[in-house]
Amino acid sequence: AQSVTQPDARVTVSEGASLQLRCKYSYSATPYLFWYVQYPRQGLQLLLKYYSGDPVVQGVNGFEAEFSKSNSSFHLRKASVHWSNSAVYFCAVSSYGNEKITFGAGTKLTIKP
Amino acid sequence: DAGVTQTPRHEVAEKGQTIILKCEPVSGHNDLFWYRQTKIQGLELLSYFRSKSLMEDGGAFKDRFKAEMLNSSFSTLKIQPTEPKDSAVYLCASSFRNEQYFGPGTRLTVL
Numbered sequence: 001a002q003s004v005t006q007p008d009a010r011v012t013v014s015e016g017a018s019l020q021l022r023c024k025y026s027y028s029a030t031p032y033l034f035w036y037v038q039y040p041r042q043g044l045q046l047l048l049k050y051y052s053g054d055p056v057v058q059g060v061n062g063f064e065a066e067f068s069k070s071n072s073s074f075h076l077r078k079a080s081v082h083w084s085n086s087a088v089y090f091c092a093v094s095s096y097g098n099e100k101i102t103f104g105a106g107t108k109l110t111i112k113p
Numbered sequence: 114d115a116g117v118t119q120t121p122r123h124e125v126a127e128k129g130q131t132i133i134l135k136c137e138p139v140s141g142h143n144d145l146f147w148y149r150q151t152k153i154q155g156l157e158l159l160s161y162f163r164s165k166s167l168m169e170d171g172g173a174f175k176d177r178f179k180a181e182m183l184n185s186s187f188s189t190l191k192i193q194p195t196e197p198k199d200s201a202v203y204l205c206a207s208s209f210r211n212e213q214y215f216g217p218g219t220r221l222t223v224l
Contacts, residue, residue, distance in 0.1 A: 041218075043206070043215030043216050044204070044206075044215045046212055049212065051211075094211050099144040099163070099208040099211060101208075101213055103156045
């Protein structure tokens with residue numbers, strides 16, 4: 001069975017500072033990994049995805065994530081956050097040919113002015 | 114392309130009522146998911162359809178929750194009878210090549 005752990009339920013960062021949101025996954029085969037973002041009163045939107053190849057993947061709006069097989073991790077990073085990045089971020093795992101995705105519990109990101 | 118559409122956006126029901134939530138997936142997507150989202154439980158899978166066939170219905174939700182997909186462009190989620198603990202946001206998503214596209218959700222309040 002696959003699972004995702006996001007150890008930080010809440011993260012607060014000052015505007016302009018760098019960001020890292022942590023994600024650990026558990027999956028026996030080669031995983032497909034995702035980060036989704038959810039703004040208030042909206043559905044989830046895909047930020048970026050990793051299927052294979054370069055372990056650092058770029059997403060929308062300056063976000064990137066790095067896949068580490070040895071650490072079973074897929075951490076999300078951003079060099080400089082903006083107040084509009086305040087949202088809930090979900091890490092998720094799936095696999096080839098499997099449209100069903102397992103989501104983590106989410107990390108609520110708050111940006112301080 | 115239009116995204117996933119969900120109606121209504123908000124629903125208020127009295128305990129014991131029957132409510133029906135609606136979802137229109139992205140055209141051409143063969144997989145459709147219904148989730149329930151609460152602060153405490155997070156995202157919970159209610160139902161999963163592939164090409165209109167029910168692939169999975171979240172076991173704990175079987176008794177009062179019924180999702181249907183009568184055609185490839187429309188799905189419903191019926192809750193009967195509703196209970197106050199059903200108050201949550203219900204999200205519909207359709208999928209293509211492992212990427213899920215979510216609707217804005219329906220916020221259900223059961224009094």
